Amino acid sequence: MKNNIQDKSKLVNSVFSEVYKKYDIMNDIMSFGVHRIWKQNMMDWMSPQANSFLIDVASGTGDIALTYSKKLSHKCKISCVEPNKEMLAMGQKKLEIYDNIKWHKANAERLPFKDDTFDFYTISFGIRNVNNINLTLKEAFRVLKTGGRFMCLEFSKVENPLIDMLYKNYSKIIPIIGEKIVGSKRPYNYLVKSIDDFYNQSELVSLIKKNGFQTVKFRNLSNGIAAIHSGWKI
């Protein structure tokens, strides 16, 4: 088990070290720009208040931090958490003009913050990549204040069989696009497999509840290609 965890951590880190320069452009190409709408949907459902404190975990190049900050006209504080040094450097550079946004090199399973610190916790296309999902959720619960909200955006399971078939066929060409743009199929073979292996909507609801959250709900996006999960620390 320990070896598997170390192997996953190394694999995930090497995948993001391979794609970081083209991460943003590949997201736009692979999703036809739809990932931006999904991220905005999460922000709209979250409906954050001015002067709130967000922790964005698995921040990558900082899309969620930027969307949140803009929504609140930058009247907020944000801690971005990202373990991959190249992704973190890209994010830091992209958001360097925003001094309300701070970056921390750390893992979701061990957050370098005190209990009851944040009003909101977000993790966007990150939870699928962590080593230990239960530890990740426990840490999310610990660092949120009572009354704080957990929001997760992640690939999920398509509900309509016809759309599922089309999506599965489309997934087969993603590594080919990756090879053309990034120069390697490997990160995109990982992406497709990790989506396939991940929990469905209701399994993720159960895990979030099991780790302490209440009023856990989800909303499908694009027929379940992705889903947003929400839970509260009450």
Ligand SMILES: C[S@@+](CC[C@H](N)C(=O)[O-])C[C@H]1O[C@@H](n2cnc3c(N)ncnc32)[C@H](O)[C@@H]1O
């Ligand atoms: C697909 S990117 C998502 C980036 C961004 N949140 C977005 O929505 O575009 C996933 C990120 O998770 C990070 N990651 C991988 N393992 C992690 C872990 N154990 N804890 C926190 N982040 C992790 C990766 O380094 C990568 O930057």
